[in-house]
Amino acid sequence: MAALAVAGPLDAAEKVPVLPPEFNWRDYTVMLLHVAAEIEHSLMVQYLFAAYSMGGPQVPEARRDDVRRWQEIILGIAKEEMGHLVTVQNLLTALGAPINLDREDYPWGSDFYPFPFTLRPFSAKSLAAYVVAESPETWSGPKADEVKRVAFESTGQYVNRVGALYSRVDAILKDKDFLPDALFHADTLPYQASWDEWGRGYTRGQRGQDSGNVPTVKSPELLVFGVFSRDSARKALHEIGEQGEAPDADLEDETSHFNRFLGIYEELTAWPLGDQGLVSRNVAENPVTEHRLNESEVAALGAAEVTTNPITDPVTALWGHLFNLRYRMLLTDISHAFRLASPVDNGGVLTGRGALVHRAFAEMYNLRALAGRLVDLPLQQDVPGGLRAGPPFEMPYSLELPHRDHDRWLLQRDLVQASRLLVGQLLSTDPSCAGDPYLIALRESDQRALDQIEHVLSREGCTR
Amino acid sequence: MTAIRELRVLPPLAVGRLGAAAEPMDNYTVEVDPDHPLAPRQLRPAPTFRVDPGSGAITRADTPEELRFTDGQGKVRPVAPFLEVWALTDDDVLQPLTLELLRLNSLTPDDVRWRVRVGNHKVQRRTYDDNDRIDADTGWFSDHDAHELAGRCANFLEDRFLPLGHARYVKPTPEFPGIRLRFTPAGGHVYGSAYTDHPTDPDPNVVDFLYDATKGTWRGHADQAGDPRLTIPAQIYAGDDGPDDTWVSRGYLDDECDGLVHVKVEVSGRELTAFGRIGAGPPAYAPDSIPIRTVADELDQALLGPGVAADDTLEQARDVAEEVLRRATETVRLMNTEVMNGNTVDGRVDAASTMVRQDTADTGRLFEPIMAPSLVDAAAVLALHQNVLAALRSGTAPWFADVLRDHDEVGDLTAKGRRKMPALMRGADGRSLALTRRQVDLVRLAARQAIFRQDTDEPEVPR
Numbered sequence: 001m002a003a004l005a006v007a008g009p010l011d012a013a014e015k016v017p018v019l020p021p022e023f024n025w026r027d028y029t030v031m032l033l034h035v036a037a038e039i040e041h042s043l044m045v046q047y048l049f050a051a052y053s054m055g056g057p058q059v060p061e062a063r064r065d066d067v068r069r070w071q072e073i074i075l076g077i078a079k080e081e082m083g084h085l086v087t088v089q090n091l092l093t094a095l096g097a098p099i100n101l102d103r104e105d106y107p108w109g110s111d112f113y114p115f116p117f118t119l120r121p122f123s124a125k126s127l128a129a130y131v132v133a134e135s136p137e138t139w140s141g142p143k144a145d146e147v148k149r150v151a152f153e154s155t156g157q158y159v160n161r162v163g164a165l166y167s168r169v170d171a172i173l174k175d176k177d178f179l180p181d182a183l184f185h186a187d188t189l190p191y192q193a194s195w196d197e198w199g200r201g202y203t204r205g206q207r208g209q210d211s212g213n214v215p216t217v218k219s220p221e222l223l224v225f226g227v228f229s230r231d232s233a234r235k236a237l238h239e240i241g242e243q244g245e246a247p248d249a250d251l252e253d254e255t256s257h258f259n260r261f262l263g264i265y266e267e268l269t270a271w272p273l274g275d276q277g278l279v280s281r282n283v284a285e286n287p288v289t290e291h292r293l294n295e296s297e298v299a300a301l302g303a304a305e306v307t308t309n310p311i312t313d314p315v316t317a318l319w320g321h322l323f324n325l326r327y328r329m330l331l332t333d334i335s336h337a338f339r340l341a342s343p344v345d346n347g348g349v350l351t352g353r354g355a356l357v358h359r360a361f362a363e364m365y366n367l368r369a370l371a372g373r374l375v376d377l378p379l380q381q382d383v384p385g386g387l388r389a390g391p392p393f394e395m396p397y398s399l400e401l402p403h404r405d406h407d408r409w410l411l412q413r414d415l416v417q418a419s420r421l422l423v424g425q426l427l428s429t430d431p432s433c434a435g436d437p438y439l440i441a442l443r444e445s446d447q448r449a450l451d452q453i454e455h456v457l458s459r460e461g462c463t464r
Numbered sequence: 465m466t467a468i469r470e471l472r473v474l475p476p477l478a479v480g481r482l483g484a485a486a487e488p489m490d491n492y493t494v495e496v497d498p499d500h501p502l503a504p505r506q507l508r509p510a511p512t513f514r515v516d517p518g519s520g521a522i523t524r525a526d527t528p529e530e531l532r533f534t535d536g537q538g539k540v541r542p543v544a545p546f547l548e549v550w551a552l553t554d555d556d557v558l559q560p561l562t563l564e565l566l567r568l569n570s571l572t573p574d575d576v577r578w579r580v581r582v583g584n585h586k587v588q589r590r591t592y593d594d595n596d597r598i599d600a601d602t603g604w605f606s607d608h609d610a611h612e613l614a615g616r617c618a619n620f621l622e623d624r625f626l627p628l629g630h631a632r633y634v635k636p637t638p639e640f641p642g643i644r645l646r647f648t649p650a651g652g653h654v655y656g657s658a659y660t661d662h663p664t665d666p667d668p669n670v671v672d673f674l675y676d677a678t679k680g681t682w683r684g685h686a687d688q689a690g691d692p693r694l695t696i697p698a699q700i701y702a703g704d705d706g707p708d709d710t711w712v713s714r715g716y717l718d719d720e721c722d723g724l725v726h727v728k729v730e731v732s733g734r735e736l737t738a739f740g741r742i743g744a745g746p747p748a749y750a751p752d753s754i755p756i757r758t759v760a761d762e763l764d765q766a767l768l769g770p771g772v773a774a775d776d777t778l779e780q781a782r783d784v785a786e787e788v789l790r791r792a793t794e795t796v797r798l799m800n801t802e803v804m805n806g807n808t809v810d811g812r813v814d815a816a817s818t819m820v821r822q823d824t825a826d827t828g829r830l831f832e833p834i835m836a837p838s839l840v841d842a843a844a845v846l847a848l849h850q851n852v853l854a855a856l857r858s859g860t861a862p863w864f865a866d867v868l869r870d871h872d873e874v875g876d877l878t879a880k881g882r883r884k885m886p887a888l889m890r891g892a893d894g895r896s897l898a899l900t901r902r903q904v905d906l907v908r909l910a911a912r913q914a915i916f917r918q919d920t921d922e923p924e925v926p927r
Contacts, residue, residue: 055915068912196836196879214912219866342838354836355844362851369858372915437501441854444502448850452843 017171017178025178030097032169035112037088037100039162042117044081045103045393047130051075052371052391053121056281063271067279069214070264074122076220077257083198083222084240089338090192091236094184094227099338101331101399112165115155119287119393121280125154127265132159134258136245147265166241173234186228190341195224197342197357221255283390284309284379289320309379309387315430316377316389322422323370328396329415330363335401336408352409352456359449367391369438406457413453420446466568468731470552471561473740475545479759480629480744482652482720483542485535490528494752496790501857502850504752504794507531513546515646520608521635533751540747544648546634547725547740549576562641569731573636576643577606580631582613582723582742587675587682590701590713592693595619596680600628600721604728608635610648615721619680626655626674628721629744645727649744650719657683657715667714669702675715683715696894697822720744753794756886761900770901772909781910785862786853788899788907792886793849796842804888805840806833819890823877826894834882865911869898 019028051074059067089099104117114133120126128150135144151159172178199222223243225236245258268276286308311317337356371391379387401408423443426433433439483489491512494505509528516523534540549561559565566572580602588596595618602611615626629649636643656667657675677683686706687698699711706712722743729736772781802809806820814821814831824831839845856862869876869884874895876882882896889897898904 057916059916064916068915071915194836197839199880342836351838354838354841355847357839358844358848362848365852365855365860365863368863369855369860372858372860435498437498438854438858440499441501441850441857444500445847445850445854448502448847452847 017168025172026095026183029169029172029179030092030095032165032172033088033092033095033097034100034102036165036169037085037092038103039113039165040081040085040088041101041103043114043130043133043162044078044085046117046119047074047078047081048367048371049119049391049393050122050126050130050280051078052368052375053280053283056375058278058281060275060278063275063278066267069217070122070268072214072217073260073264076217077260079220079222080243080257083224084243086193086198086334087223087225087227087236087240089334090225090227091233093188093192093338094186094233096183096185096188099335101335103395112160114160114162115151115157118155118285119390120285121283121390123280124265124269124276125150127261127268129155129159131258131261131265133162134244134256134261135161136258137161137163139258147262161245163241163245166237170234170237173230173237176230179230181230184227184229184233189226189228191338192226193224193338194226194342195222197354198222198224281375281388282386283375284387287311287320287374287379287390287392288394289317289324289392311379311389311392313378313381313389315426315432316374316379318422318426318430319370319374319377320389320392322419322426323367323374323391324394324396325415325419325422326363326366326370327393329419330360330367331396331399332401332411332415333357333360333363335399336412339401339405339408355452362445366442373438409453409456413450413457416446416449416453420450466565467554468551468561468565468569468729468736469554471727471729471736471738472550472552472558473547473725473727473738474550475547475740477741477743478545478547478647479543480545480647480649480742481540481543481747482649482744483540483747484651484653485537485539485541487535487541488544488648489533489541490531492531492751494754502793502853504797505754507752513640515632515634519635520610520632521637522640525640533747540652542629542649542651543748544646545742546644546646547742549643549727549738561643563636563638564641566643571729571731573643574606575729576633577604577728578602578631578633578645579604579726580611580613580645580647580723580742581726582615582628582721584615584626584628584717584719584721586720587680587717589695590687591681591685593619593680596682598626598628598717598721600625600723602631606633608633613650613721615719617675619676619682620674621658621676624672624674626717626719627651628719631725645725647725647742650721652747653719655717655719657717670716674717677715682713682717685713685715686710697825720746750794750798753798754791756788756791756795757891757897757899757903761903765900765902768902771905772902776906776909778910781906782856782859782862784903784906785865785910786856788903789849789853789856789862789864793846793853795886795889796846796849799842799888801840801842801845801888805835805837806831807837807840819882819888819896822890822894823882827877829877834888861911861915862907863911865904865908868904868907869896870904871898871901874898 019025023031051071054067054071054074085101089101092099115129118126128147131147132151148159221243223236223239225232225239227233227236243256245256268279288308288310311320333356337353337360340351340353340356342351342353374389374391377389379389402411420443423439423446427436427439427443428434481489491510492507493510494507497503497506509531511525511527513522514524514526515521532541550558551561551565552558553565561576563573566575580600582600584598587598588594598615598617600613600615602613605611610630610632612630613628615628617626620626627650629647632646632648634640634644634646653671654669655672655674656670657677657680658673675682685701686703687694687710689709701711701713702716703711703713720743722741724739725742726737726739728738800816803815804818806814806818809815814824820831820834823829833840852864864885867883867885869881869886873881873884874891874893874897876884876896884896886897886899891897899907
């Protein structure tokens with residue numbers, strides 16, 4: 001990542017990007033987009049962790065409507081980050097580059113990373129870091145100073161703006177001398193993610209049209225852009241940037257992540273301190289499963305120390321492993337879907353792509369269900385009133401997919417079989433899980449998934 | 465204190481199902497298998513009254529070992545509901561009216577009098593000709609014979625009637641002393657119409673000619689475009705293309721009906737009356753599935769209002785959310801999702817009557833699939849619904865609350881509006897189906913509240 005640092009300062013004065021050594025412009029653009037993908041992925045996970053931590057029986061009755069509303073807003077932002085992540089994959093695909101769903105667990109960085117990756121429960125401090133990360137370049141004044149100070153204390157470093165990275169990518173994209181037209185491959189569109197496939201019921205470009213789970217919170221605006229030219233690439237980046245920090249809009253623009261986070265921050269910090277501490281469950285920061293125990297528990301990045309919390313309660317650890325596995329299944333499904341073209345003839349021939357998109361959404365439901373369980377389970381055994389675990393979101397050892405599609409389905413089968421083993425272990429070894437309705441249902445749905453995968457592997461093609 | 469003060473007929477609404485077999489359908493319950501919560505519901509045989517065809521008395525109440533929906537010769541067994549008479553006595557107790565209670569009021573079973581009136585007004589609803597009304601009336605009776613429900617109509621051929629089933633006052637016995645009536649619906653046949661002066665060739669689709677097409681207009685009828693009284697969609701009768709884009713009726717009639725069951729008893733010089741409602745619908749060919757919006761949901765909303773009521777609990781709301789999802793899963797299981805979505809199937813663009821065709825016809829909008837065509841592989845859609853159902857069983861808030869279609873969004877033709885849930889299905893007004901407002905509100909209640917729950921026993925310490 002040192003290459004980034006020599007490429008020039010990240011400020012508004014940067015009119016002409018500088019090419020770092022060991023790159024040409026196309027490769028440099030791809031590298032920057034890889035960084036962008038990792039940032040979007042990381043932000044999404046951290047926002048999800050914060051949102052899942054919210055709630056619990058300790059939230060005062062009078063505060064619950066606010067807490068539920070904020071949770072819905074943050075979940076909405078996380079969903080929009082998912083749209084950003086997918087759109088960046090489209091950009092990579094259009095440039096003929098491999099997609100990137102990777103993400104480092106702890107700590108990692110460059111000048112572009114806003115702050116060290118930390119899974120932490122929702123609080124004014126964690127929120128301050130998100131506000132600054134999504135802030136526009138022009139944000140200043142006493143409120144900005146205050147929030148930046150809290151973010152600094154919270155993360156141990158100056159929090160970078162996400163928008164700076166996109167500014168640099170755009171500076172490259174807009175110049176034909178750097179990237180000639182021929183490098184944008186329109187024929188990759190059938191392989192790219194589309195809003196039709198990934199948008200579900202969420203609004204396209206019209207956030208605020210109708211009510212969602214919480215009546216006063218509008219449903220998210222999921223931006224998924226296909227990229228087929230220089231203009232469409234720049235448009236996609238511009239829209240993503242605008243949704244994050246609304247660089248061209250004033251601070252009253254409610255649609256940007258920055259404004260939504262800042263709004264919650266102002267509401268929360270207006271509460272009495274005692275109530276502020278009750279907003280989320282007593283969840284550990286950076287929970288990790290046992291197979292991480294032989295690694296260093298403390299890792300340093302600059303001034304920040306990131307402390308992990310091993311899940312030592314044996315039953316909770318099994319749930320944590322199940323969460324990690326389903327997270328891996330989600331990433332595998334997305335990645336696998338990008339390898340298969342969508343039908344171009346109005347669906348006359350179905351590929352496995354639709355099934356994979358559905359499986360990805362199913363895993364999002366599973367992750368939410370498992371996270372809901374983990375924020376309620378003890379981190380350590382026999383510690384009354386101790387920390388709760390929370391979802392560990394650990395990355396798999398590899399996200400590489402096999403070269404042949406048949407072998408990708410073998411990988412799919414491996415993952416489902418691994419899930420069956422974990423679910424079976426939970427059901428059989430722990431009395432508290434023996435009749436768990438979710439585990440029983442998950443076991444059944446895994447069996448059905450195996451049947452489908454066997455159908456594909458038997459060369460009968462997509463299930464019909 | 466056993467003087468009878470008032471009468472009731474319970475249940476107040478009973479829906480039978482058509483079937484031509486002699487023996488009505490056995491009783492059963494529909495349950496979710498706890499070990500296979502994503503599988504179709506299980507049908508379990510339940511105690512069933514056997515009525516002796518000769519005497520009209522119940523001879524036994526046994527539980528069949530297995531359920532059969534036909535008689536083994538291709539005839540469907542009708543669902544023939546019992547309607548019981550209950551009495552409100554002067555001690556304010558609502559209890560079944562029995563031989564003993566009758567005796568205590570110096571009455572016998574012969575003092576109970578019944579009358580059943582049913583109708584089938586489907587043809588009159590289209591032609592607006594009152595002579596097309598088909599009505600049946602048993603008149604008052606207190607014997608235990610089967611009373612035929614003979615549907616009479618001014619426009620029928622001479623001496624012909626439409627059989628709408630029969631009603632029977634079940635003979636009470638010491639073993640089964642309750643006062644009850646059984647409604648047995650008709651066979652589920654379709655009848656035709658004919659000109660009297662030149663009989664049409666027998667139509668293999670109809671069992672009999674009933675309707676005199678020289679008297680009435682049903683044969684050859686066509687809904688007139690622009691008539692504000694039309695159903696939406698219109699033209700929902702068997703027919704053929706006619707001139708000027710009309711849809712010309714073949715003149716078919718079916719033997720469904722609905723109506724009233726009246727009962728009266730004179731107690732101490734005072735005539736007490738009550739009534740219940742009956743109807744006959746088509747056989748259930750997927751009895752282990754429940755549609756996502758049923759008459760029961762409508763009644764629930766009519767009774768309790770369109771929103772969450774004060775005494776609705778979070779647990780109830782969660783149960784409704786899970787039930788909605790389960791029924792959606794069951795519906796998907798029965799659907800050809802590729803066709804319903806408007807995909808090109810085997811080269812055919814407009815393969816069936818779908819919401820896509822409806823949108824095209826009503827608005828002139830270009831034929832366009834609802835979901836992305838790649839997403840509607842039936843097995844994949846079913847798997848997604850099952851996964852969401854599985855996740856709900858974890859106690860997670862129902863995440864899908866924000867993609868439910870609201871009652872005032874059924875005409876939203878944007879891509880987003882057409883993709884809301886429930887998708888691909890038509891409501892009674894010809895537009896996209898929505899759940900009842902109460903169903904939606906309960907799902908949203910569950911979505912709002914679940915995060916404050918605590919599942920573990922150990923109390924969480926506030927920070």
